[in-house]
Amino acid sequence: MTKLNTSYKDEIFETVFENNFHCFVVVDQNGFITYMNNSYCSFLEVVKSDVLGKHVTDVIENSRMHIVAQTGKKEIADLQYIRGNHMIANRIPVLSEGKVVGAVGTVLFRDTKEWMKMNSHIKDLLLELEQYRSQLKVQHGTTYSLHDIAGSSPQMNSLKEKVKKVSPGDVSILLRGESGTGKELFAHSIHHLSERNTKPFIKVNCAAIPEHLLESELFGYKEGAFTGAKKEGKPGKFQLADGGTLFLDEIGDMPMNAQVKILRVLQEGEVEAIGAVEAQKIDVRIVAATNQPLEELIEKQQFREDLFYRINVIQLQIPALRERPEDIRVLAKFILHKVTKRTGKRIIDFEPNVLALFFQHKWPGNTRELENVIESAVHLTNTETIKLEDLPERFQPDSDLMEQKGTLKEILENAERNAVKNALKEAKGDKVKVTEMLGIGKSSLYDKIKKFGLE
């Protein structure tokens, strides 16, 4: 340890201990006061010579100094109620030759008014920051940045590191991962971290635009380009994203003829609106996302290989939730906090058996499914913790199953039948969803539906 090497030692200690802003107290290992500065004495309205040698609990209300002097465990920023005020107390053990010989205590704010002033100042600043953030989001079309992506599993950490590396610069990025893994969140974050973050972020959902509208949506049109067109014309998504990022979501679902046109724009760096006389120079960075096996689509000639190479310069794979169980607890709490903040309902935690069930579940719908489960539980619960019975039906233990009699084969078949039946009911007959929920293939699902006579 560095020793204080100066001839003004006493003056320095005097300045540190006797300043007007801090209250100091020192106790020995049995909790008897050996020092108290003037500031603390005048706050407590005691005379220094009277308190020296007294037990700290006889002088300071709710003191824990004697405990810290015993345990040797420091207590930082503890709220202590003294003389009608909430104070912020720090209690630090003093060690000599490895043994606890006493403790030093400080009180930072001598009354709540000072503290409230500071607190409200910080609150004001945070509010202002929040307003600037949301303004920025509205202006540039992105809602999320990397700090909105919860998860600290090794996979997520290394993914976030990669994102930080590749986001600056203009390289095209392909985000891959199952539905609900957070691809859009990553696309937003990439834009946020890029030099284009003051320019627009424009999303195109390639699966949602009808084929006959794709061209006008992507490239826009000039006035009077076709009947039914807006008089003043309309800019396309490429023009809107000029200087910024164009996020091509669900790119695997893009029709072939649109793929050709997009490729041309990317190669030539110019777009031609419908009815335009001249092409317009365009500078966009492409971030694309898909949960489709693009390589297989290329083999089946449903996706263009040249477009694949164009968008697949850097590929980021977002792992499914079941591959990173370490993230489930963090995500569940993060989502609970988000939902309660939005709904204003006070729910603090999950019962341990709920979290245990979350760990067992396969999460075919990934974080989106977890979000839905928590959102519905928040609405259903009327206590401060989420319990098993607040979860959707598919999470409920099957009490019938417990009481069933018969051979093992019969019991298992019955359980299988119920699982398929319940999933079909919950997915309102959407078989693709059911295959995701149950983690089985399409043909296996059809076999089971037939076998159990479920349709």
Ligand SMILES: Nc1ncnc2c1ncn2[C@@H]1O[C@H](COP(=O)(O)OP(=O)(O)OP(=O)(O)O)[C@@H](O)[C@H]1O
């Ligand atoms: N790591 C995460 N932290 C916090 N929220 C997350 C995370 N991952 C996903 N989410 C949330 O889950 C939902 C689904 O995420 P997102 O829409 O980005 O998934 P996606 O992979 O793009 O899905 P799809 O392929 O179906 O479009 C969103 O509401 C998002 O906020």
